[in-house]
Amino acid sequence: MDVILGKIATLGPPLLLGAVTTVTITLVSLIIAIILGLTLALIQRARITWLNWIIAAYIELFRNTPVLAQLFIIYFGLPYLGYKIPSFLAAVIGLGLNGGAVLAEVFRAGIAAIHVGQREASLSVGMTPWMAMRYIILPQTWRMTLPPTGNYAIALFKDTAVVSAIAAPEIMFYARTLVASTFETAFIYLLVALIYFVLAFPMARLVDRLERQQRAWL
Amino acid sequence: MAALLRVDDLYKDFAGLKVLKGVSMTLERGHKTAIIGPSGCGKSTLLRCINYMETPTAGHIHLDGELFGETQNGGKYQRMSEKQLARQRSQVGMVFQGFYLWPHLNARDNVAIAPMKVRGMEKRAAYELADAMLEKVHMSHKRDEFPERLSGGQQQRVAIARALAQQPKLMLFDEPTSALDPELVGEVLKVIQELAAEGISMVLVTHEVRFARQVADHVIFLGDGVVVEEGAPDQVIGAPKHERLRSFLKQILEH
Numbered sequence: 255m256d257v258i259l260g261k262i263a264t265l266g267p268p269l270l271l272g273a274v275t276t277v278t279i280t281l282v283s284l285i286i287a288i289i290l291g292l293t294l295a296l297i298q299r300a301r302i303t304w305l306n307w308i309i310a311a312y313i314e315l316f317r318n319t320p321v322l323a324q325l326f327i328i329y330f331g332l333p334y335l336g337y338k339i340p341s342f343l344a345a346v347i348g349l350g351l352n353g354g355a356v357l358a359e360v361f362r363a364g365i366a367a368i369h370v371g372q373r374e375a376s377l378s379v380g381m382t383p384w385m386a387m388r389y390i391i392l393p394q395t396w397r398m399t400l401p402p403t404g405n406y407a408i409a410l411f412k413d414t415a416v417v418s419a420i421a422a423p424e425i426m427f428y429a430r431t432l433v434a435s436t437f438e439t440a441f442i443y444l445l446v447a448l449i450y451f452v453l454a455f456p457m458a459r460l461v462d463r464l465e466r467q468q469r470a471w472l
Numbered sequence: 473m474a475a476l477l478r479v480d481d482l483y484k485d486f487a488g489l490k491v492l493k494g495v496s497m498t499l500e501r502g503h504k505t506a507i508i509g510p511s512g513c514g515k516s517t518l519l520r521c522i523n524y525m526e527t528p529t530a531g532h533i534h535l536d537g538e539l540f541g542e543t544q545n546g547g548k549y550q551r552m553s554e555k556q557l558a559r560q561r562s563q564v565g566m567v568f569q570g571f572y573l574w575p576h577l578n579a580r581d582n583v584a585i586a587p588m589k590v591r592g593m594e595k596r597a598a599y600e601l602a603d604a605m606l607e608k609v610h611m612s613h614k615r616d617e618f619p620e621r622l623s624g625g626q627q628q629r630v631a632i633a634r635a636l637a638q639q640p641k642l643m644l645f646d647e648p649t650s651a652l653d654p655e656l657v658g659e660v661l662k663v664i665q666e667l668a669a670e671g672i673s674m675v676l677v678t679h680e681v682r683f684a685r686q687v688a689d690h691v692i693f694l695g696d697g698v699v700v701e702e703g704a705p706d707q708v709i710g711a712p713k714h715e716r717l718r719s720f721l722k723q724i725l726e727h
């Protein structure tokens with residue numbers, strides 16, 4: 255027992271330090287993804303053909319290639335163009351761009367699901383199209399897309415593990431370093447899994463609750 | 473003084489489908505015109521052109537002597553910017569067949585939001601206005617309810633209050649009772665009748681021919697995108713001249 259506690263005492267702190275980075279990367283990427291996704295979904299509604307082509311190409315490109323490849327291209331590719339960026343920045347840009355593509359589709363579908371009559375009623379009372387979007391359509395879209403966005407956030411949280419590949423100092427990165435010096439492979443990854451679980455489980459429960467509430471509302 | 477509403481020689485095509493083929497009408501202040509006609513003849517389209525929810529293919533609308541939805545310089549007409557259009561639309565209230573209350577807002581907020589956001593009213597004043605309008609449609613007791621918890625008739629009455637809160641010069645009703653269960657039709661018609669008695673100007677599209685005869689002072693029978701017959705209700709509904717109108721009335725009054 256003491257042996258195990260001793261191990262936890264030495265291995266725990268660096269892993270928790272990594273967990274802080276993991277959570278930070280998740281939150282920053284999520285914010286980028288939400289802003290980007292929403293912006294793209296709104297631009298798509300303006301139905302400007304050439305812009306929509308570009309957005310569609312971007313979405314398909316990011317949805318149909320591995321995140322790992324995207325991260326490598328950003329982290330190792332940008333220096334060729336003269337922009338050397340730290341691994342943390344590369345990580346949030348990569349995950350943010352990737353998430354933007356995912357959430358653009360979620361938000362686009364969410365906006366499209368609001369009956370056109372809702373918008374016409376808004377215009378008929380003298381709202382501008384922007385006011386209709388802001389006060390009538392987006393609040394409903396937001397509620398509807400909260401569960402899928404939450405699910406995406408959980409997936410993103412777990413996917414941050416890949417950014418250890420570009421040496422961003424998150425949990426997996428520390429785990430690998432610790433394995434190299436202690437050879438406690440199984441034990442370390444057990445701790446890692448535990449940390450992920452403790453953080454992700456409450457989020458998953460919250461999303462479940464939102465989903466149930468929404469079913470009651472619809 | 474100019475008429476409240478003037479519709480001049482309105483045409484509307486949808487991708488080659490000619491729906492309105494030269495419709496004209498005028499409405500004086502405080503007057504009520506009912507529009508009747510078979511399904512698909514263009515009644516909704518006409519109403520939606522009046523507040524520029526649809527852009528007419530040709531023809532013009534004047535509200536209160538002012539060109540509606542367009543600006544004119546020289547001989548050229550141009551559709552207004554969305555902002556200008558919104559300002560004009562706020563003078564026209566519209567009630568839809570499908571109600572379209574906003575489900576994320578309770579009854580009171582459904583009514584108060586436009587006064588607040590469009591006219592910039594203070595929240596307190598907007599709520600006072602909303603309460604007064606809900607009173608008018610006999611919905612004060614449900615002001616905190618969300619639309620999903622209201623019956624169709626109640627939803628439609630809140631929707632009427634929402635339109636009234638714009639303090640519009642003109643109200644447009646597009647078959648306000650067609651989506652309702654028969655037992656709920658009466659409460660909505662009663663509210664419309666009260667508004668009519670108050671002297672609110674309105675254009676009312678309806679299948680309720682008997683009701684149209686009671687409240688309207690002018691009836692238009694639209695057939696296939698043109699005005700086939702119009703006049704006083706007792707004449708158009710009571711003594712129709714055209715065969716098409718006669719068979720339409722016969723069919724509708726049999727139910």
Ligand SMILES: Nc1ncnc2c1ncn2[C@@H]1O[C@H](COP(=O)(O)OP(=O)(O)OP(=O)(O)O)[C@@H](O)[C@H]1O
Nearest residue numbers: 486489491509510511512513514515516517518647
């Ligand atoms: N946005 C649109 N695009 C294409 N066609 C349309 C559009 N809106 C209406 N139409 C067509 O125009 C015609 C007239 O439609 P409208 O809704 O004005 O009829 P209506 O007289 O209101 O009928 P109802 O009594 O069924 O409501 C129909 O053939 C309809 O299919």
Ligand SMILES: [Mg+2]
Nearest residue numbers: 515516517647
């Ligand atoms: Mg119609």
